[in-house]
Amino acid sequence: MSAKTETPAPSAPGVHPKPFWSFRPRSDREAGDAVVSNFLLHWFPAKTYKPSLDWGYSFWLGTASAALFFLLVLSGLPLLLLYVPSVERAYGSVKDIEFVVTFGSWIRAVHRISAHLMVAAVFLHLVRVFLTGAYKNGTGRGQRREWNWVLGVVMIVLTLFLSFTGYLLPWDQLAYWAVTVGTNIASSVPFVGPEVRELLIGGRTIDQATLIRFYVLHVIFLPAGLGALLAYHMWRIRKDGGLAKADRWTLSQEKTEAPATRTKTYSLLGVARGQAPAIRAVTLEARDTTVNSVNDLVRRIAIVVLGTFAVVSILACFIPSPLEEPANPMITPNPAKAPWYFLWLQEIVTDTTLKIGSFTINGAFLGGVILPTILLGLLLVWPWLDRSPAGAAGVWFHASRKRQNLVFLLLVLVVLAFTIVGTFLRGPYWNFYWPWEAWPELPTRI
């Protein structure tokens, strides 16, 4: 390891600094110093394992999710100054943001697009972590990757609720009825269903109490909770010795190393028996398995974060945010759909509703409560049910995990297929229509 410590020459008087900040450490020492002396960079370890930086391992989906969360907070701040959480004024304030405030429609679009993309990115991140067995512990001491997985499951639930609570705020027909459909599922819980719904919406109907409840959850509790869990998620990754791929890679490196040698004993003048510690002849660092976090890790994070910002900013110029008629509890749209990420549930509810003669067995309980609870429960405990060897951690489609990966992928495909059917192929009365089929003319129900 080279440890040159030259200090950069002070800029000559009259010479203007470069318009873009750039930093290239000239030695390992300088790279390490950069990490500890900079507020933003001190979150990172001084060194990163090379395999963690592979684009094709993590696809950086976790980093993209974090970037979207950051963008949501950033774009949410100006909206917070303009939005009024009252049934009488909410719709008007959103209309003002959309049509009167300078750049208002763009800021609203950035916020809305980031929210949708974050749900998708977090879901894909979960799928990647499962398929690479990255919740498994390797050989490092004190690893608790399974807890980071459990934490992740809680985070995806919070992400969904963060998005769901934001859905109601424009107080238009779309918002009102999507939240009505979503919260109606909660009332199917046996015995306490109506009470659960009442707790959620603050009464029997969706009105001012619901709006203020969703607003406070959306702007304070859910983002604060998610932010705190995210900090813990990141800390755990460091504590677990980095990403699972690095762990598995160092394991294979160790196998090829020279065997440990016995060098000295702790025995006390030969009177007490001592244990001879094994000293590794070759250290991992000497084998060049790590790189400096500054710049190798920082550059990649900057590319992912700035790339995410750029994609969202461009999309926001072309995709306008919807704003329908003001919410009207007397006019039910047909079909009334939940937000897209809950449509697979709405679809299961319909498919598990059975009609036997004049009896109807309501599917809301089976499809809306029992099935999702089982799925969520299985997700939470899966790291303890997965019996594959530690060597399967951090490997895409490891042979020992073939069966579980197949079943998992099948479930993912079912969820995606149901989401697509619910979004594009369901018309009035939740009947199935191909995209080229016209929906029948319906009288407006009052």
Ligand code: HEM
């Ligand atoms: C708000 C949501 C989330 C954010 C912002 C987030 C962020 C991250 C980041 C930045 C990483 C580093 C690797 C990468 O960039 O992909 C990571 C890794 C990880 N995440 Fe997440 N995550 C979230 C949700 C989840 C979920 C839903 C799960 C699973 C249920 C999960 C489980 C894990 C695990 C086990 C690792 C370590 C992966 C490995 O060792 O390869 N995370 N997360």
